[in-house]
Amino acid sequence: MAISVETKLKQERLLRIIEEELQDLPSLPAVVAKVMQTINDPTTSATDLNRLISTDQALAGKILRLVNSSYYGFPRKITTITHAIVILGFSTVRNLATSLGVVSGFDPGNMITALDREQFWAHSVAVASAASLVARRKNASAKVLEEVFIGGLLHDIGKLFLDQYFPQQYTIAIKLAKAANISIWEAEKTALGVGHVLIGKRVAEKWNLPPSLSAMIALHHQTAYAKEYMEIVSIVHAADYLARKVKLGNAGDTLVPAVAPEVQRWLNFSPEVWETLESDTLSKFEGATDFLKIMIGK
Numbered sequence: 001m002a003i004s005v006e007t008k009l010k011q012e013r014l015l016r017i018i019e020e021e022l023q024d025l026p027s028l029p030a031v032v033a034k035v036m037q038t039i040n041d042p043t044t045s046a047t048d049l050n051r052l053i054s055t056d057q058a059l060a061g062k063i064l065r066l067v068n069s070s071y072y073g074f075p076r077k078i079t080t081i082t083h084a085i086v087i088l089g090f091s092t093v094r095n096l097a098t099s100l101g102v103v104s105g106f107d108p109g110n111m112i113t114a115l116d117r118e119q120f121w122a123h124s125v126a127v128a129s130a131a132s133l134v135a136r137r138k139n140a141s142a143k144v145l146e147e148v149f150i151g152g153l154l155h156d157i158g159k160l161f162l163d164q165y166f167p168q169q170y171t172i173a174i175k176l177a178k179a180a181n182i183s184i185w186e187a188e189k190t191a192l193g194v195g196h197v198l199i200g201k202r203v204a205e206k207w208n209l210p211p212s213l214s215a216m217i218a219l220h221h222q223t224a225y226a227k228e229y230m231e232i233v234s235i236v237h238a239a240d241y242l243a244r245k246v247k248l249g250n251a252g253d254t255l256v257p258a259v260a261p262e263v264q265r266w267l268n269f270s271p272e273v274w275e276t277l278e279s280d281t282l283s284k285f286e287g288a289t290d291f292l293k294i295m296i297g298k
């Protein structure tokens with residue numbers, strides 16, 4: 001009993017420190033925060049967005065490299081942000097800026113972290129790719145396609161926070177997941193008292209990420225609670241399964257948990273469709289290799 005009280009106290013102390021670190025988390029680059037605000041402002045024009053992004057040449061350059069990557073596969077080079085907006089649409093460019101902002105917000109620099117960042121982002125890009133495929137299979141709207149791509153990219157950002165600010169405990173979580181053959185989510189809760197979905201939600205709130213994105217971050221392991229975000233949360237959940245099934249990347253564990261029954265029911269895919277989605281995820285990911293490299297600055 002004494003041990004469990006001690007463990008509880010330790011965990012409570014840790015949770016308080018996590019709370020403090022969350023408060024101190026640096027804000028996103030100002031330009032990215034402004035770009036995100038345009039989500040709620042229907043009067044923003046392509047020219048406005050171009051002007052905004054162009055104030056940060058490094059960001060603008062990275063966005064242009066992403067839109068020229070083989071993931072999008074445009075035959076002609078896109079040389080300006082305005083051109084990118086015309087070709088890819090307002091929300092794609094805005095989402096790319098947001099994603100790059102989040103990547104830079106969790107740049108570990110020279111710090112050695114427990115989570116292999118390259119493998120982590122490979123998992124994320126694989127989930128984003130799979131999410132687009134699942135959405136297309138469900139004949140989802142263009143809006144949903146946009147949302148699940150960024151949702152796939154950023155669904156596990158809570159892990160980055162825990163890994164960066166609590167490297168010792170996160171090392172334990174990763175080792176525990178492996179040794180006990182449990183999910184990293186379960187292992188986080190044992191090692192830190194809190195899992196990446198809850199932390200991810202807090203980070204999303206702190207950075208004012210859109211509510212749909214916050215829902216995918218917070219609920220991709222608890223799809224039954226997704227309510228009005230059921231469609232996008234279910235797609236990201238299924239995409240997470242697909243990325244794991246075809247062994248792309250590693251975001252802390254390599255388990256392949258079953259797809260939640262409510263998601264299975266809603267998707268209603270035959271075994272053949274699942275198989276096709278697996279092979280399509282592999283080929284889509286292959287086409288996204290340079291996208292991944294640009295994202296993580298390699």
Ligand SMILES: [Fe+2]
Nearest residue numbers: 155156220221
């Ligand atoms: Fe997750």
Ligand SMILES: [Fe+2]
Nearest residue numbers: 155156240251
């Ligand atoms: Fe994941």
